Amino acid sequence: MSPAARLDADSILGAVFDILDKEGIAALSMRTLAARLDVKAASLYYHVPNKAALLQMVADRIATQIMATITPGRAWRELLDGIAHDLRDILRAHPGAAAVAAVQNASPHVFEEAVPLLLFSMQSGLRLTDDVALHLVQSLYVLVTGLALAEFGNAPEPPYAPAAYYDAWFDIAVSTFLDGVQARYGTGDHD
Amino acid sequence: MSPAARLDADSILGAVFDILDKEGIAALSMRTLAARLDVKAASLYYHVPNKAALLQMVADRIATQIMATITPGRAWRELLDGIAHDLRDILRAHPGAAAVAAVQNASPHVFEEAVPLLLFSMQSGLRLTDDVALHLVQSLYVLVTGLALAEFGNAPEPPYAPAAYYDAWFDIAVSTFLDGVQARYGTGDHD
DNA sequence: CGGTTCATTCTAACGATGTTAGATTCTGTC
């Protein structure tokens, strides 16, 4: 009965994911969001500048979770393959958020911490510059979020094709891209 | 002074591209669109069911243009490389449309005509099934539209990074993907 | 030329959206 907890940016973001997951992005308005928190729409603006900032927080949250899975010392292919699969898993768990992640780039600061780890992993076993390495990771990110958008873009409605279709598509896309990295930048050695 | 030409779906679509190119997707409303045609918003609904259908027409128009560039008898790599570059060129010419193409899949009927040509090209020089071939083309499409969204997503504002940045990104992404196709599905022969 | 019919566009309004200003209530401190 007591208004549970007071409002803050984190609880608002939680409610955003809640709506995205259950009702889809089309149902996400400042009013429905406020209603879920037992509050009026205008109150949200005390904690958050506007709706665009909320969507940015969604994109950043997802990217942050992905970056958190990066562990040092793994071979580049395991690393990139892990990023692709983790990203897909997160977007499958939050289908409504796919429409956000595919459209909204994460803020640069989200990656700052992870970049050195990424570069270190990729530069052992590949022959490439930092710029190229980052472009490759970004490309993989774009590819996976784009596929997720095709699959979950009209959540919470089910995808047009059966899950196996998108599973195959994902495997083909990611494997092909990573094989390309190997072919283009791989050194002779394994790993 | 005479209202130039009467309204029809094609002229409306032309005005949509006009606004997308010059003002960006944020400026595209049924009212601004009608104003550009010297007409009131409600009149549009006599020719077009709703705004979503207009965006679908944009996505279909772009995909149609790409499919029209497909000429039989080219080697698979030229073909896919051509698709990637043509798609990018079109989206650079219509920066505001990138935000549409990246989000809205083209209608299946747009591809029907081109699919046999695609499959024929890809099956000479590659060892893969029809399903895999189509997934590869779709992946390339997703990749290029995703990159274009990152570059032109906030048109008509200029991109965040200089053009050379996105040029390099595009080259790396597409080359890597195509090298992956070669590595994964290529036969021994050249072409 | 007058009248009829159909196609096309208009006026006017509905409900919903993001957002803001200003009043109100709540919470904690002296």
Next chain:
DNA sequence: GACAGAATCTAACATCGTTAGAATGAACCG
């Protein structure tokens, strides 16, 4: 209990997509 600041509310604004129904236009028929 009075005060101060934080947090929320009420109310409204402009804009959006969309619809119903009235007004206009053009073409054809007598």
